[in-house]
Amino acid sequence: MKHIFQKGKSINSPVLLLLHGTGGTETDLLPLAQMIDKDAAVLSVRGNVSENGMPRFFRRLAEGVFDEEDLIFRTKELNEFLNEASEKYGFARDNVYAIGYSNGANIAGSLLFHYEDSLKGAILHHPMVPRRGISLPNLTDIQVFIGAGKNDPLCLPEESNELQLLLEQAGALVELHWENNGHSLTQTEVEAASKWYNSKFK
Numbered sequence: 001m002k003h004i005f006q007k008g009k010s011i012n013s014p015v016l017l018l019l020h021g022t023g024g025t026e027t028d029l030l031p032l033a034q035m036i037d038k039d040a041a042v043l044s045v046r047g048n049v050s051e052n053g054m055p056r057f058f059r060r061l062a063e064g065v066f067d068e069e070d071l072i073f074r075t076k077e078l079n080e081f082l083n084e085a086s087e088k089y090g091f092a093r094d095n096v097y098a099i100g101y102s103n104g105a106n107i108a109g110s111l112l113f114h115y116e117d118s119l120k121g122a123i124l125h126h127p128m129v130p131r132r133g134i135s136l137p138n139l140t141d142i143q144v145f146i147g148a149g150k151n152d153p154l155c156l157p158e159e160s161n162e163l164q165l166l167l168e169q170a171g172a173l174v175e176l177h178w179e180n181n182g183h184s185l186t187q188t189e190v191e192a193a194s195k196w197y198n199s200k201f202k
């Protein structure tokens with residue numbers, strides 16, 4: 001997968017996996033990584049799917065309606081890419097924290113829904129429930145921050161609450177942070193995510 005890798009301060013530094021929203025690229029979230037943990041390594045990936053020229057991490061049938069088969073395939077592809085990248089760049093595979101926005105948050109959520117040891121933690125900005133009716137792997141002690149919008153027209157508050165519940169039922173520790181700015185990712189939300197990350201992992 002097309003990506004940028006930046007070394008961390010030390011070999012043991014956390015690796016921030018950056019996952020952009022629809023139409024974004026691997027450069028979009030680089031400033032967020034700086035705000036959250038400037039000592040961390042960064043692995044920023046571009047989605048392999050193109051929707052009329054807009055990069056995404058998996059196909060959708062309509063806005064908010066996922067192509068489930070492609071979602072499963074692309075989630076596996078990303079998980080395997082992480083395994084390969086850890087070998088190539090020499091970071092510990094169990095030290096990866098996702099930061100995703102919108103479509104990127106959805107594929108990060110899908111990693112958690114499908115693979116037990118895919119992520120150590122995740123910051124999900126405006127995620128949806130990636131799949132329903134499946135049993136989740138054991139997510140005991142995985143830390144998750146969800147940034148949601150009370151008035152987000154794409155990810156309704158009920159869906160944010162449902163995602164929190166599904167992750168918690170699998171053992172994850174979830175903090176749900178509310179904003180009032182629709183589907184946008186605002187400075188205050190990133191600050192809240194940064195505060196959460198630094199209280200858990202620093």
Ligand code: MLT
Nearest residue numbers: 022060063064102103106
């Ligand atoms: C998705 O397709 O992942 C969601 O609808 C969010 C987005 O528009 O990217």
